[in-house]
Amino acid sequence: MLHMAARMGMLGTETAFEVLARANALAAEGRSIINLGIGQPDFPTPEHIVEAGRKALADGHHGYTAANGIPPLRAAVAADIFRRHRIEVSPDLVLVVPGAKVTMFFAILMFGEPGAEILYPNPGFPIYESVIRFSGATPVPMPLYESAGFSFRADEVLAKITPRTRLMIINSPANPTGGVVPRHELDRLVAGLERHPQVAVLSDEIYGEILYDGAEHVSLLGYPSLRDRLILLDGWSKTYAMTGWRLGYAVWPEALIRHAERLAINCHSCVNAAAQFAGIAALEGPREPVARMVAAFAERRKMVVAALDGLPGFRCANPGGAFYTFPNITGTGFDARTLQAELLEKAGVATIAGTSFGEFGEGYLRFSYANSREAIAEAIERIRNLLGNLPSR
Numbered sequence: 255m256l257h258m259a260a261r262m263g264m265l266g267t268e269t270a271f272e273v274l275a276r277a278n279a280l281a282a283e284g285r286s287i288i289n290l291g292i293g294q295p296d297f298p299t300p301e302h303i304v305e306a307g308r309k310a311l312a313d314g315h316h317g318y319t320a321a322n323g324i325p326p327l328r329a330a331v332a333a334d335i336f337r338r339h340r341i342e343v344s345p346d347l348v349l350v351v352p353g354a355k356v357t358m359f360f361a362i363l364m365f366g367e368p369g370a371e372i373l374y375p376n377p378g379f380p381i382y383e384s385v386i387r388f389s390g391a392t393p394v395p396m397p398l399y400e401s402a403g404f405s406f407r408a409d410e411v412l413a414k415i416t417p418r419t420r421l422m423i424i425n426s427p428a429n430p431t432g433g434v435v436p437r438h439e440l441d442r443l444v445a446g447l448e449r450h451p452q453v454a455v456l457s458d459e460i461y462g463e464i465l466y467d468g469a470e471h472v473s474l475l476g477y478p479s480l481r482d483r484l485i486l487l488d489g490w491s492k493t494y495a496m497t498g499w500r501l502g503y504a505v506w507p508e509a510l511i512r513h514a515e516r517l518a519i520n521c522h523s524c525v526n527a528a529a530q531f532a533g534i535a536a537l538e539g540p541r542e543p544v545a546r547m548v549a550a551f552a553e554r555r556k557m558v559v560a561a562l563d564g565l566p567g568f569r570c571a572n573p574g575g576a577f578y579t580f581p582n583i584t585g586t587g588f589d590a591r592t593l594q595a596e597l598l599e600k601a602g603v604a605t606i607a608g609t610s611f612g613e614f615g616e617g618y619l620r621f622s623y624a625n626s627r628e629a630i631a632e633a634i635e636r637i638r639n640l641l642g643n644l645p646s647r
């Protein structure tokens with residue numbers, strides 16, 4: 255009998271991968287499937303970035319690198335942060351990791367243990383809650399409100415802080431809602447956090463460059479009172495369409511960077527060397543490919559929001575960022591998981607039930623518009639037909 259650690263029973267998962275597996279199985283049976291469940295850009299990595307990776311391999315960069323990342327990459331990260339936010343960050347505080355998710359895992363493991371509480375957005379990226387439970391800590395949800403553009407309410411969040419609170423996770427622009435937390439709400443939150451200096455903050459800003467209609471991304475790096483306890487999570491996956499390269503970074507506070515580095519040495523030693531060179535090309539190269547991708551998302555977003563909002567029983571807010579919409583489907587009479595299954599099995603449209611992102615996601619479905627306009631239009635048509643044919647509830 256194998257005897258695994260009890261904590262293995264605490265790990266959750268990302269339903270997106272399960273939906274993808276079911277969608278692939280249906281496609282293998284010959285069904286036509288449109289995947290609006292995916293969480294990655296449907297664009298290739300820009301060619302100059304791919305070329306930099308190829309060149310690094312040709313140049314012989316085949317060995318381990320420094321655990322925290324090659325110096326020119328960490329310098330490029332610091333320069334990019336200055337370009338975007340006019341904020342100075344020391345490259346010594348940058349830890350390059352194999353995908354932004356790793357920063358999440360490290361930060362939560364660093365603070366989570368039985369008796370500790372960790373605040374996280376709900377509905378939110380499912381790995382937050384999963385790893386909090388895995389660490390033994392108690393997950394404390396911060397509800398996000400459709401009526402507030404899927405932001406949290408700072409006063410409500412601050413009221414949830416107890417002497418056991420160790421870490422607060424913030425994600426804006428957000429997965430799964432596309433919501434962007436407005437500056438005034440962050441101002442309020444940070445002002446309140448000044449009364450709780452024991453609470454570290456993990457700010458997941460991976461969608462920070464995917465914004466629409468002039469929505470403003472406010473980096474928590476801009477708040478001096480947080481700098482000595484802020485872990486900024488970011489990376490290349492979404493902005494540069496590099497999910498498969500497994501490359502991300504975090505800016506850690508001085509007091510934590512050595513611990514984070516030690517976790518890296520214990521876990522993965524360093525990041526794939528060629529990917530790191532590709533990462534430099536991404537940050538230092540032309541911005542047009544990013545602008546083009548975001549412009550394409552913006553166009554699709556308009557179309558998908560209007561189309562979903564017009565479906566019977568659907569109500570779709572206009573999200574300010576990322577490439578997701580999170581329509582309210584309570585008017586259909588279905589719960590999220592049932593509608594997700596109906597759409598996939600009967601209409602061949604893959605979406606993700608809001609409950610995959612936490613209990614406050616009930617009544618919503620996540621649609622990714624990282625797919626072509628034609629595919630999105632066809633998916634909406636299929637859903638409209640299906641809803642018309644389903645027995646009313």
Ligand SMILES: Cc1ncc(COP(=O)(O)O)c(C=O)c1O
Nearest residue numbers: 293353354355379429489491502
């Ligand atoms: C909110 C959020 N943070 C982090 C990640 C992980 O990014 P990476 O692929 O770089 O690990 C994702 C990916 O879906 C995400 O949605």
